[in-house]
Amino acid sequence: MAVPMALALHGGCGTRTRQELTPDIEAAVRAGLERALEAGWHHLRKGSSALDAVTAAVIELEDDPQFNAGHGAVFTSAGTHELDACVMVGQGQRAGAVAGSHRIRNPILAARAVMEHSEEVLLAGPGADAFAEAQGLAMVDNSNFSTDWRRAALAEVQKLMARTGSIAGASESQKHGTVGAVALDRSGGLAAATSTGGFTNKPVGRIGDTPIPGAGTWADENVAISLTGRGEFMMRLAAAKEIAVRVAYRGTSLGPACAGLIRELDQMECGAGLVAVDKWGRITMPYNTQGMYRASISETGARQIAIFRD
Template identity: 50%
Template sequence: MTIALAIHGGCGTLPKSEMTDAEWAEAKAHLAKSLRAGWAVLSKGGSAVDAVEAAVVVMEDSAHFNAGHGAALNADGEHELDASIMDGATLAAGALCAVKRIRNPITAARALMQRGDPLLLTGPAGDAFAQAEGLDMVANDYFSTERRRKNLASMKIRELVGTMAGASEAEKHGTVGAVARDRAGHLAAATSTGGYTNKPPGRVGDSPIIGAGTYARDGRCAVSGTGKGEYFIRYCVGHEIASLIGYAGLSLQDAADRAIAELSAHRIGAGLVAIGADGTIVAPYNSEGMYRGWVTPDGLVHVATHADVDMVGQA
């Protein structure tokens, strides 16, 4: 059976001029590391759920992406993190939102999924659950980076002078996610984010909402989205793509393109990665760039930040 893996690091990609060549190289190296972590699971016969968790953990630990270390700051200068994971074989899922102390929120979401009930925990309850599970806990400032502090200052100024609409995708938001198909044909999806810069405390986006930013269903697809979460929730994007495949008979590419087109009509940044039941991979986006990558069936790792895609060796 064909194994498949794709990831994204958010459609909030910086313009090329705003990072050095060395910084871009490091960001791509972290994408490749994420893919290799997930592929190592799949190639050894591991589950799609294990693979997407492994891939997302790597990106949560990287300062280049808006999840875990490197997450966006809210209006109070704090980090509130969201994450979810879904098993396409059983439709089991786990999700956390507005947590502040969990080093790897995706691992906590996985632990909650394994418990089975509840599916979603918020804020202090999510942090308490992760601590009781013995997961790595950190101080909130562990997630901070100089770039995110500068982003918050920039957005505060824009708010004062009325230029919020002119903010770049990179200033505003970003997300990480992974989708996979294992040797048994099962699908899984995982998504993690810090939300958007200067968001109101307590705001929850689409990443922890099953059917919106994260969805997986065997026989149809697995989807992880990135962009303006409020619209992903309104359109139930993940579930919509699965429904277009299941009920309208669309291909994965056509279904994903239709979903992005509907979001684009609102003039918002949006992107996603998705895997079909047969292992087909798509990664549409409408912004200047999207951190993304996938592994082809021959084990070759491909990563990209803007239009050009680089092949960076074997997984």
């Protein structure tokens, strides 16, 4: 029986508000999601692996300044960028990740290199940068990731922190943002990839859920999952793996398993969202924030690109 291919991706649940999302910005966001979707789907159509598809999709999002990963990542409290990424494949549950990278142009490629060319799962900081450079990956100055609107967001959040001591009043686009993709290929292979700059004004050295297999990223023989939101909560719940466990051992189908997890995060006052696909090609993209940049396509030709609920 032929396996139905499927691809879903997100640009984070940290969307701009409807007021901030001018027609020009919305058009740019939708175009970025479309490019990422087409990049991943191109690989699936020609028979490449789910890993190739999610890697290609995330590279597009990392290179797009509209999203919080790679070029366009948020700033740390020190005015620098520290980038995290992870890939995972269902077959053999292999994974690779990098955290706190300063110079890797596309952290998702470094995460894949860790999985394919090392015995480790996670490399961090200067060690991750050195490994990526030794692998021949493109390296850039840290300032390459900077954009004016993210710099303005840093100034706003730091003023808010000085006044209130909390980021509770910050906008969702300032508090969190991530990119990710999940895919099912013709052979039934599943893969997930996630990449992020973290949250605006994050402490130097902070590592979230994105590069932690089982927290923000997961793939096994049944499901592939990529999360977005405040990573500390995802790590505490082992959120991605929790969904996989509910599917594998409780007999819960993918949609209810993901929706239930998002409800639990909502009860913890954690803004969150995810994209997931199962071995049958069923896609789900729930979230509890005002919006989530997201897109999906299946073998039936059904295609979705959306930001808000309407």
